[in-house]
Amino acid sequence: MTGLHEQLESIFHPKSVAFVGISTSNPFHWTRTFWDSLREFQFEGPLYPVNPHGGELDGYKVYTSLEEVPGEVDYVISTVNAKVAPAIVQSCARKGVKAIHFCTAGFDETGEVGSEGLQQKLAQLSRETGVRIIGPNCMGIYCPESRLSYDTGFEKEAGNVGLISQSGGNSIYVAREAGWRGIRFSKVISFGNACDLNECDFLEYMIDDPKTTIIAVYLEGVKDGRRLARLLGRASGRKPVILLKSGLGEAGARATSSHTASLAGDDNIWDALCRQFNVIRTSTAEEMVDVLVTLTYMPDPGGRNALLIGLGGGASVLLTDDFERQGLRLPPLPDHVQQELMSFSQLAGNMLRNPVDYSQDMLESSNLIRAIQVLTAWDGIDFCMGFFRPSQLPPPAWEIVMTWGEALVKAYLESRKPVAFVCDSAVIPERHSKLFPVLQSFINSKVALYYTFPGAARAISMVVEYNERRLK
Amino acid sequence: MTGLHEQLESIFHPKSVAFVGISTSNPFHWTRTFWDSLREFQFEGPLYPVNPHGGELDGYKVYTSLEEVPGEVDYVISTVNAKVAPAIVQSCARKGVKAIHFCTAGFDETGEVGSEGLQQKLAQLSRETGVRIIGPNCMGIYCPESRLSYDTGFEKEAGNVGLISQSGGNSIYVAREAGWRGIRFSKVISFGNACDLNECDFLEYMIDDPKTTIIAVYLEGVKDGRRLARLLGRASGRKPVILLKSGLGEAGARATSSHTASLAGDDNIWDALCRQFNVIRTSTAEEMVDVLVTLTYMPDPGGRNALLIGLGGGASVLLTDDFERQGLRLPPLPDHVQQELMSFSQLAGNMLRNPVDYSQDMLESSNLIRAIQVLTAWDGIDFCMGFFRPSQLPPPAWEIVMTWGEALVKAYLESRKPVAFVCDSAVIPERHSKLFPVLQSFINSKVALYYTFPGAARAISMVVEYNERRLK
Numbered sequence: 001m002t003g004l005h006e007q008l009e010s011i012f013h014p015k016s017v018a019f020v021g022i023s024t025s026n027p028f029h030w031t032r033t034f035w036d037s038l039r040e041f042q043f044e045g046p047l048y049p050v051n052p053h054g055g056e057l058d059g060y061k062v063y064t065s066l067e068e069v070p071g072e073v074d075y076v077i078s079t080v081n082a083k084v085a086p087a088i089v090q091s092c093a094r095k096g097v098k099a100i101h102f103c104t105a106g107f108d109e110t111g112e113v114g115s116e117g118l119q120q121k122l123a124q125l126s127r128e129t130g131v132r133i134i135g136p137n138c139m140g141i142y143c144p145e146s147r148l149s150y151d152t153g154f155e156k157e158a159g160n161v162g163l164i165s166q167s168g169g170n171s172i173y174v175a176r177e178a179g180w181r182g183i184r185f186s187k188v189i190s191f192g193n194a195c196d197l198n199e200c201d202f203l204e205y206m207i208d209d210p211k212t213t214i215i216a217v218y219l220e221g222v223k224d225g226r227r228l229a230r231l232l233g234r235a236s237g238r239k240p241v242i243l244l245k246s247g248l249g250e251a252g253a254r255a256t257s258s259h260t261a262s263l264a265g266d267d268n269i270w271d272a273l274c275r276q277f278n279v280i281r282t283s284t285a286e287e288m289v290d291v292l293v294t295l296t297y298m299p300d301p302g303g304r305n306a307l308l309i310g311l312g313g314g315a316s317v318l319l320t321d322d323f324e325r326q327g328l329r330l331p332p333l334p335d336h337v338q339q340e341l342m343s344f345s346q347l348a349g350n351m352l353r354n355p356v357d358y359s360q361d362m363l364e365s366s367n368l369i370r371a372i373q374v375l376t377a378w379d380g381i382d383f384c385m386g387f388f389r390p391s392q393l394p395p396p397a398w399e400i401v402m403t404w405g406e407a408l409v410k411a412y413l414e415s416r417k418p419v420a421f422v423c424d425s426a427v428i429p430e431r432h433s434k435l436f437p438v439l440q441s442f443i444n445s446k447v448a449l450y451y452t453f454p455g456a457a458r459a460i461s462m463v464v465e466y467n468e469r470r471l472k
Numbered sequence: 473m474t475g476l477h478e479q480l481e482s483i484f485h486p487k488s489v490a491f492v493g494i495s496t497s498n499p500f501h502w503t504r505t506f507w508d509s510l511r512e513f514q515f516e517g518p519l520y521p522v523n524p525h526g527g528e529l530d531g532y533k534v535y536t537s538l539e540e541v542p543g544e545v546d547y548v549i550s551t552v553n554a555k556v557a558p559a560i561v562q563s564c565a566r567k568g569v570k571a572i573h574f575c576t577a578g579f580d581e582t583g584e585v586g587s588e589g590l591q592q593k594l595a596q597l598s599r600e601t602g603v604r605i606i607g608p609n610c611m612g613i614y615c616p617e618s619r620l621s622y623d624t625g626f627e628k629e630a631g632n633v634g635l636i637s638q639s640g641g642n643s644i645y646v647a648r649e650a651g652w653r654g655i656r657f658s659k660v661i662s663f664g665n666a667c668d669l670n671e672c673d674f675l676e677y678m679i680d681d682p683k684t685t686i687i688a689v690y691l692e693g694v695k696d697g698r699r700l701a702r703l704l705g706r707a708s709g710r711k712p713v714i715l716l717k718s719g720l721g722e723a724g725a726r727a728t729s730s731h732t733a734s735l736a737g738d739d740n741i742w743d744a745l746c747r748q749f750n751v752i753r754t755s756t757a758e759e760m761v762d763v764l765v766t767l768t769y770m771p772d773p774g775g776r777n778a779l780l781i782g783l784g785g786g787a788s789v790l791l792t793d794d795f796e797r798q799g800l801r802l803p804p805l806p807d808h809v810q811q812e813l814m815s816f817s818q819l820a821g822n823m824l825r826n827p828v829d830y831s832q833d834m835l836e837s838s839n840l841i842r843a844i845q846v847l848t849a850w851d852g853i854d855f856c857m858g859f860f861r862p863s864q865l866p867p868p869a870w871e872i873v874m875t876w877g878e879a880l881v882k883a884y885l886e887s888r889k890p891v892a893f894v895c896d897s898a899v900i901p902e903r904h905s906k907l908f909p910v911l912q913s914f915i916n917s918k919v920a921l922y923y924t925f926p927g928a929a930r931a932i933s934m935v936v937e938y939n940e941r942r943l944k
Contacts, residue, residue: 167784167786169786173861247793251801258823258824259823284794312642313581314638314639317731320724323723324721330723392645392648
């Protein structure tokens with residue numbers, strides 16, 4: 001544990017928070033985001049809105065300056081204009097504030113002459129005063145344990161995934177999408193332009209944080225490549241690290257510079273770095289979520305042998321292609337397993353091989369449960385995946401999926417062999433409303449749920465590869 | 473026009489249909505699918521249910537045999553057990569039926585001794601009697617023009633896409649998913665085991681069919697590779713052909729054999745074939761739908777230069793990566809365009825380059841419209857794509873997307889430069905119900921709509937490549 005670790009620990013767990021620059025007149029103003037989120041999360045310490053106009057906000061007194069706040073202020077969330085930012089740091093220093101998060105944009109990322117001077121000024125003030133800065137141009141901290149959040153809709157339950165993201169939007173995407181798939185977070189940090197605290201500081205913290213067992217990182221650029229490499233080496237073998245590095249092409253690099261004033265760097269270097277330290281490298285945010293789901297709910301299937309069972313011959317063939325394309329295997333059923341299946345299943349319209357299309361018995365709950373029991377008991381497979389394409393099923397799709405889900409969960413609980421579902425998420429509102437609660441019930445049973453065939457195959461293959469390399 | 477063409481033309485437009493083997497007792501029995509669909513589609517000719525038990529169905533007299541039907545029968549949809557199938561063909565011959573569709577499974581695909589004899593018997597009977605057979609083990613014909621369908625939910629409006637699918641389930645997936653995205657079909661054929669009429673027969677028909685301008689094919693295997701190659705050559709340069717060939721790996725080949733008794737063949741041969749005849753080869757059903765959307769609503773952007781404008785810096789960087797990974801380009805905005813944008817847009821929090829993140833003015837409708845007008849007027853780009861990630865937007869996501877959609881459609885109508893949307897389809901039921909009608913309104917404006925960033929990039933790149941090769 002370093003001084004940095006303790007410093008960040010206290011930043012993640014402030015006793016009081018001030019909101020400098022919050023709009024007191026417009027309840028829909030973006031500066032209200034943080035206020036609304038901490039109130040929604042029932043932050044336990046005092047909250048201090050600060051706005052030169054004073055007045056009242058949701059029954060709280062609005063202070064005209066930070067200095068006017070009567071109690072101690074641990075943490076400041078600032079939404080003031082970029083030009084005023086340096087003065088706020090000085091004000092924080094006078095007040096004894098430990099850290100300030102600048103949400104505000106308008107610094108280096110604009111590429112405007114003069115604006116980078118502002119960011120340098122902030123960095124210099126941070127060094128001089130000891131007030132640590134998160135940002136500017138970011139969303140700050142979501143730490144369910146201490147009830148800090150920047151989105152009222154984030155999950156309130158704390159978990160084991162630490163997410164470090166240079167982009168606020170991408171952190172919201174991953175936190176929400178993974179949250180709906182049953183993933184819970186220890187800490188999420190959107191750190192933006194990183195004039196003081198940067199990706200390496202947060203990564204170092206996460207590696208040592210006992211509450212974080214999986215680390216996900218979204219980077220546009222990096223300030224100190226050598227330190228990052230050292231840290232990835234330290235994480236390697238201790239905790240899985242998933243990296244999404246964006247801004248790879250010409251326009252992508254231009255975009256990262258415009259977004260968070262980052263230098264994107266060479267793709268090959270990133271590839272080599274990830275290979276060396278067994279970092280799971282994803283290329284899209286969707287993939288990152290799929291990998292988080294796999295690491296959480298199917299941490300080590302122990303091998304590449306899959307059994308696929310579900311609805312639809314054509315769907316089973318396409319899913320098989322997706323699996324084989326990713327180096328996963330579908331061993332053929334041995335005779336005795338096939339014979340046992342045939343003894344109680346229909347033959348016409350089913351495919352009793354691997355993949356198994358069990359369409360004809362899809363509503364015969366007892367046959368289905370028995371089939372899945374027979375199949376998961378077979379030691380030729382490492383995991384079992386149920387597949388459903390609601391947009392291909394007859395209207396009571398949710399009932400069918402529910403019956404299947406229950407059978408698979410039952411088999412999973414009996415065999416302890418990892419079980420997953422892939423339920424292709426067609427955009428059908430009238431079905432979604434009924435299907436979603438069914439899918440939620442699987443998630444509550446702690447099984448991996450995927451929304452696309454290729455995504456499921458790719459994420460599982462990546463995690464299997466991670467485990468293969470880890471055990472070498 | 474060949475004899476085959478006329479024969480198929482009359483099969484696609486029967487004057488009367490008999491349903492042999494339909495359940496008269498159970499309204500939820502799968503054999504009711506076709507009956508329900510033709511009634512839902514208001515098929516105009518007489519419908520004859522046939523079941524040995526006789527009786528009545530939905531107010532129609534049920535005949536105990538085909539021979540008992542008083543009028544002429546053009547087309548038979550048979551759901552009888554495989555073993556009875558040969559007798560039904562003979563019965564069709566006596567009645568003067570032109571074609572019979574065997575939905576029933578339980579033939580070669582089961583791999584059972586004796587069952588392949590059944591399928592050979594059907595083929596032989598077809599040759600002897602002249603009764604053409606579709607199937608067995610398939611869903612048959614969806615032809616909105618003649619009001620034939622095998623799904624009550626298919627679109628009733630006829631269109632220009634012909635789909636030939638060896639798998640019934642995959643044909644339903646593509647027809648429904650593409651249907652929701654604004655694609656309309658001339659004919660869809662699910663042909664299964666193809667004991668008589670096969671993929672080549674239907675492809676030959678589609679090439680000559682004036683109502684079909686785009687051909688999509690899902691194949692698990694092929695009976696006559698040389699004829700298929702000849703036909704792809706004939707289609708080449710006349711109509712785009714999209715091919716999804718499945719069953720590529722070891723287990724995939726086993727699955728196609730088990731599904732439609734097909735020999736899958738070597739992937740490299742398929743690749744060479746597609747290159748030679750400029751066939752658009754997709755590797756998933758999702759890709760096929762995305763390509764259909766692109767060919768229909770953005771048939772030829774004329775080049776690879778894209779302008780991306782939407783919400784979220786991080787999202788814009790990831791989408792840029794997806795575009796560049798697929799060989800699409802994002803040319804930087806020239807100074808005069810950037811200056812013009814800056815003259816009325818906010819600088820902080822926006823990214824006024826390419827990609828353009830216009831988050832700060834996202835609800836300023838007039839600024840937004842002006843920005844898109846300025847950008848689409850610039851001749852450095854071939855097409856413009858709006859991007860939205862509803863799961864990252866604040867709650868009134870649908871209103872924001874609507875404002876943007878209207879601005880983009882307006883710009884499109886003024887500039888005639890292709891405009892598309894990618895609206896990441898997060899699985900959020902409470903949002904879907906409001907977002908979906910908004911997306912539908914874009915589809916009604918005849919713009920391309922995609923649901924994933926990588927999918928949009930890949931489909932557009934494939935269609936641009938198709939056009940490049942076509943014009944060589």
